[in-house]
Amino acid sequence: MSDARSDILARIREALKVKAPKPHLKGEGAPGKTSTVAKPWLPDGGDTAEHSLIILAEQLAKLKAVFIRVPDHAAAAKAVAELSASKNWKKVAYHGHDLLRPVAAALSCETWEADASFEKQRLEGCDAGITTCESIVAQLGAILVSSASSGGRALSILPHVHVVVAEASQVVPDLGASLALMKARHGDQMPSMLSFITGPSRTGDIERILVLGAHGPKELYLVLIG
Amino acid sequence: MDDSKAIFLKDATVNAADGDQRAFIRKALGGYYTNRDLQKARYRDWERARDAASLAKWSAVNDLANVLEKFVTNFERNGGVVHWARDAAEARAIILKIAEDVKAKAIVKSKCMTSEEIHLNDALEKAGYGVVESDLGEFIQQLRGEAPYHFVFPCMHVKREAISELFTKHLGTAPTDSPEELTMIARRHLRQLYIDADIGITGANFLVAETGQISITENEGNARLTAALPRIHIALSGIEKVVNHLDDLSVLLPMLATAGAGQPMTCYNTLYSGPRKKGECDGPEQFHIVLLDNARTRLLADPEQRDALHCIRCGACLNVCPIFKNIGGLAYGTTYQGPIGSVITPHLRGLKQWNHLSGASSLCGACTDACPVRIDLHHHLLHNRRNAAKESPTLFDRVFHNGFNFVISRPWLFAAGGRVFRATLPLLQKLPLPYMGAWMKTRDLPKAPSQSFRDQWKNKNV
Numbered sequence: 302m303s304d305a306r307s308d309i310l311a312r313i314r315e316a317l318k319v320k321a322p323k324p325h326l327k328g329e330g331a332p333g334k335t336s337t338v339a340k341p342w343l344p345d346g347g348d349t350a351e352h353s354l355i356i357l358a359e360q361l362a363k364l365k366a367v368f369i370r371v372p373d374h375a376a377a378a379k380a381v382a383e384l385s386a387s388k389n390w391k392k393v394a395y396h397g398h399d400l401l402r403p404v405a406a407a408l409s410c411e412t413w414e415a416d417a418s419f420e421k422q423r424l425e426g427c428d429a430g431i432t433t434c435e436s437i438v439a440q441l442g443a444i445l446v447s448s449a450s451s452g453g454r455a456l457s458i459l460p461h462v463h464v465v466v467a468e469a470s471q472v473v474p475d476l477g478a479s480l481a482l483m484k485a486r487h488g489d490q491m492p493s494m495l496s497f498i499t500g501p502s503r504t505g506d507i508e509r510i511l512v513l514g515a516h517g518p519k520e521l522y523l524v525l526i527g
Numbered sequence: 528m529d530d531s532k533a534i535f536l537k538d539a540t541v542n543a544a545d546g547d548q549r550a551f552i553r554k555a556l557g558g559y560y561t562n563r564d565l566q567k568a569r570y571r572d573w574e575r576a577r578d579a580a581s582l583a584k585w586s587a588v589n590d591l592a593n594v595l596e597k598f599v600t601n602f603e604r605n606g607g608v609v610h611w612a613r614d615a616a617e618a619r620a621i622i623l624k625i626a627e628d629v630k631a632k633a634i635v636k637s638k639c640m641t642s643e644e645i646h647l648n649d650a651l652e653k654a655g656y657g658v659v660e661s662d663l664g665e666f667i668q669q670l671r672g673e674a675p676y677h678f679v680f681p682c683m684h685v686k687r688e689a690i691s692e693l694f695t696k697h698l699g700t701a702p703t704d705s706p707e708e709l710t711m712i713a714r715r716h717l718r719q720l721y722i723d724a725d726i727g728i729t730g731a732n733f734l735v736a737e738t739g740q741i742s743i744t745e746n747e748g749n750a751r752l753t754a755a756l757p758r759i760h761i762a763l764s765g766i767e768k769v770v771n772h773l774d775d776l777s778v779l780l781p782m783l784a785t786a787g788a789g790q791p792m793t794c795y796n797t798l799y800s801g802p803r804k805k806g807e808c809d810g811p812e813q814f815h816i817v818l819l820d821n822a823r824t825r826l827l828a829d830p831e832q833r834d835a836l837h838c839i840r841c842g843a844c845l846n847v848c849p850i851f852k853n854i855g856g857l858a859y860g861t862t863y864q865g866p867i868g869s870v871i872t873p874h875l876r877g878l879k880q881w882n883h884l885s886g887a888s889s890l891c892g893a894c895t896d897a898c899p900v901r902i903d904l905h906h907h908l909l910h911n912r913r914n915a916a917k918e919s920p921t922l923f924d925r926v927f928h929n930g931f932n933f934v935i936s937r938p939w940l941f942a943a944g945g946r947v948f949r950a951t952l953p954l955l956q957k958l959p960l961p962y963m964g965a966w967m968k969t970r971d972l973p974k975a976p977s978q979s980f981r982d983q984w985k986n987k988n989v
């Protein structure tokens with residue numbers, strides 16, 4: 302008996318001997334095919350940094366994510382500390398990153414740099430997880446985190462609240478730009494997980510009524526510096 | 528009559544007469560239409576975006592062997608293990624073998640329609656593993672012991688009272704009529720299960736050949752947890768999910784969310800490339816992917832309907848389908864409901880037993896208009912009807928079509944037949960017509976005109 306792999310590939314090659322016609326395109330001309338060309342038919346991501354930030358703010362508001370803009374690093378630490386105090390967080394896990402250590406240091410509750418070990422139960426017991434990100438997509442209000450930028454896979458999904466601290470220069474106009482940036486940054490050594498986070502976790506499974514906080518974080522904060 | 532057809536007709540008749548349930552489904556979809564239109568309006572040119580999406584899928588599907596091989600090479604380079612399954616039985620055996628090898632006890636799953644297709648849960652449970660569905664809708668359907676109603680919104684037909692009762696019965700929680708409270712009950716219940724599970728099973732929405740990554744689209748975060756916490760990650764995917772470039776996702780991910788759920792993007796769109804890497808603090812030790820054929824190559828061999836493999840399972844065609852909205856998802860008796868299910872199920876499971884689904888369409892074309900990758904759904908339903916008639920014509924087909932051919936090619940016979948028909952029509956109105964019962968139950972025969980159209984034309988009466 303031949304193995305499944307060669308069998309399936311042979312079936313495919315046999316099936317494709319008869320060609321199928323190209324799809325019948327109805328838009329105003331065929332889309333550009335080079336992968337780096339911005340796609341002017343998708344939702345707008347802004348053509349200047351200022352414009353992108355306006356779109357980003359609109360999108361985040363619609364997604365029910367909280368957008369906090371601060372002028373500098375000290376203000377970022379202060380903003381997160383205030384948040385923590387007002388929400389009465391007791392335990393906060395954070396990714397060990399230069400941007401985040403001062404933020405964690407300013408918190409008055411118990412903090413834990415969660416990168417070193419993989420203690421699921423301990424992480425589940427945290428009120429909030431603080432991470433950085435790879436980039437932020439204005440077009441969709443999406444925050445791209447990775448296992449490299451966010452202390453692994455669980456820190457940005459298991460705690461009940463997710464706080465992202467980022468620099469304004471990390472905002473890119475659209476999804477294509479953020480994917481291209483990942484390729485440029487990591488080549489074929491991508492972190493094992495990349496995740497576009499678009500608002501707090503949600504479900505509509507019960508009568509199609511929106512509920513925030515299905516399995517992931519119920520609240521999402523983006524603290525943007527600059 | 529085949530079983531599947533008999534069940535379909537019975538369920539469809541009952542459901543279509545259930546005004547309450549239909550109103551409930553219409554109401555549940557109301558918000559979707561509004562949000563979808565709002566999001567679509569943000570596209571600077573939705574039609575061109577559809578062009579780009581359909582081209583991306585077309586170019587991968589029409590070069591499937593090469594694109595898959597490229598995906599596999601890159602996936603393996605990232606440290607993942609690839610398994611190939613010709614059919615459902617092979618896929619089940621592969622997954623059971625992995626579970627045995629790693630001495631698994633508890634398994635947590637995120638939504639994966641392909642696993643419904645191969646009846647994976649049954650097989651795992653028979654082998655003694657505890658399996659929990661973690662998507663809220665799938666979790667509810669699992670407790671109900673019922674197949675998903677809609678492949679994107681699995682329990683959209685269930686009212687909150689029923690869910691509350693279900694949770695009281697199985698989880699011992701207090702009754703509530705708040706969707707939020709019900710969601711929190713499931714959240715609390717499932718959290719520990721992710722932590723305790725040895726294996727996480729997910730599906731895949733896209734396989735990216737260029738990078739060897741798989742892409743998973745979800746809203747709840749349950750797939751993220753399923754691929755983060757257990758020590759083994761198994762993804763099960765049809766071979767047609769592959770795309771050429773990472774950049775293809777910059778079109779496909781937003782369109783999937785907009786068309787299917789009226790969102791700009793779903794909450795989490797996650798790309799996985801292998802198990803935990805050196806230097807990473809968490810994630811699974813092993814990452815397996817099972818690539819499933821299960822008759823997809825049969826559909827591939829039909830160039831006329833090959834584009835049905837472009838489907839990104841957004842569910843938009845179900846949401847706009849008048850048949851789906853009237854008969855509901857369970858009546859189909861298929862893994863994939865609605866127009867796309869009616870198109871592909873005859874290919875996957877046999878045209879003879881499943882051709883009745885080709886008739887489950889008013890041919891209004893709403894599905895074709897809604898499809899983000901431009902699958903010509905309603906024409907494919909017609910193609911299936913034609914193919915079924917060719918493959919095994921019924922006696923009625925043969926007698927009627929040969930008879931019609933014979934008459935229509937002889938004008939004098941056609942005219943004479945018309946005269947006889949007009950004369951006997953009043954009589955026919957009184958008789959119970961054989962084979963016409965279902966049609967006539969809700970319709971009356973029209974009154975016969977005194978002259979045929981051709982006579983009226985000749986006599987300038989028109």
Ligand code: SF4
Nearest residue numbers: 838839841842844898
């Ligand atoms: S056929 Fe088109 S509309 Fe229907 S689920 Fe597939 S992609 Fe969506």
